[in-house]
Amino acid sequence: MTEIKSYQFDAFLRQDAGKYRAFLVYGPDRGLVSERASLIAKGTRVALDDPFSVMKLDIGDVDGDAGRIMDEMNAIGLFGGERLVWVRAGGNDKVLADVLKMLAETPPQSAFLIIEASELRKGTAMRKAAEGARSIAAIPCYADDTRALNGLVDEALGSANLRITPPARQLLLSLIGGDRLATRNEIEKLVLFARGLDVIDEEHVATVIGDASAISADDAVDAVLAGDIAALRHAMAKIAQSKTPIFLILNGCLRQFHMLDLMRADIEGKRQSVSQVMQSHGRGIFFKRKPLFEKALSAWNGDATARALRMLSDAVLKTRQYPALEESIAMQTLLALALRSNRGVMRG
Secondary structure, three states: OOEOOHHHHHHHHHHOHHHOOEEEEEOOOHHHHHHHHHHHHHHOOOOOOOOOOEEEEEHHHHOOOHHHHHHHHHOOOOOOOOEEEEEEOOOOOHHHHHHHHHHHHOOOOOEEEEEEEOOOOOOOHHHHHHHOOOOEEEEEOOOOOHHHHHHHHHHHHHHOOOEEOHHHHHHHHHHOOOOHHHHHHHHHHHHHHOOOOOEEOHHHHHHHHHHHHHOOHHHHHHHHHHOOHHHHHHHHHHHHHHOOOHHHHHHHHHHHHHHHHHHHHHHHHOOOOHHHHHHHHOOOOOHHHHHHHHHHHHHOOHHHHHHHHHHHHHHHHHHHHOHHHHHHHHHHHHHHHHHHHHHHHHHO
């Protein structure tokens, strides 16, 4: 079993990534999945701008045929050298699980495979295939914790020779963290704004990031959890006006339902109370949102959260396949989940 924890990834990339030919990068933080997959691809030393050496596929391109990926893995480049096959998937996929099983038995010799996927529950076919093989690196990507966020802030401010006051840092950390790509963008905006300043204070953070956070995915996600259809429509209208990427909303929902799933597992499997799981898993939840989570825990059971995660993963995949319909696909999925929440709350 070769699973690379978040805190191990940087060292793995420097020291051990070269020992592997196949990588499964997955998790609810789509930005972090993309970032880590890109770092792995760069580390293969395959020329990423060479279309004869790199084949990028969406799961829809595979069309249910594991042989398509294997053929690409075994193809010989026009000018020789090693190849990279880079597959972007949604959630669990049987074809990709079959590919990983085949590569576990016969690791590729002159090609690399990187699979990007959204959240994969423990025990799903893709995770089992990757985690059970010593020749495949499984890399889960979850939302950055405080330590990771501080590291990103220190890295960006240090390279720009900027300092930040403790209150300003605390405010900044409260406004970022849902998605790695969005987090980096917000920190970069702050760095550009602060050029020429000696110290960044709370006012600077609020000026640069405060407005961006006011129209956020959180309002839409909270409306889904509360089963509030009117609030969801209002939040989505604001998001459309602000041109916030739709994937941030879907990603935010994935992250929150993953947390609900973990909590329900402890409630149903370990017979813990709602207050106990809120204490153990809910430390990162803003105190004003905790009552919402407590109601959601009563409205959703483990089977329902698993179905919700599959729905969201499918929606992410479909928005990639049909980008022109991205907003409609997301809205349809979120409405369905909000209606389910509403029924659960009413029963409770």
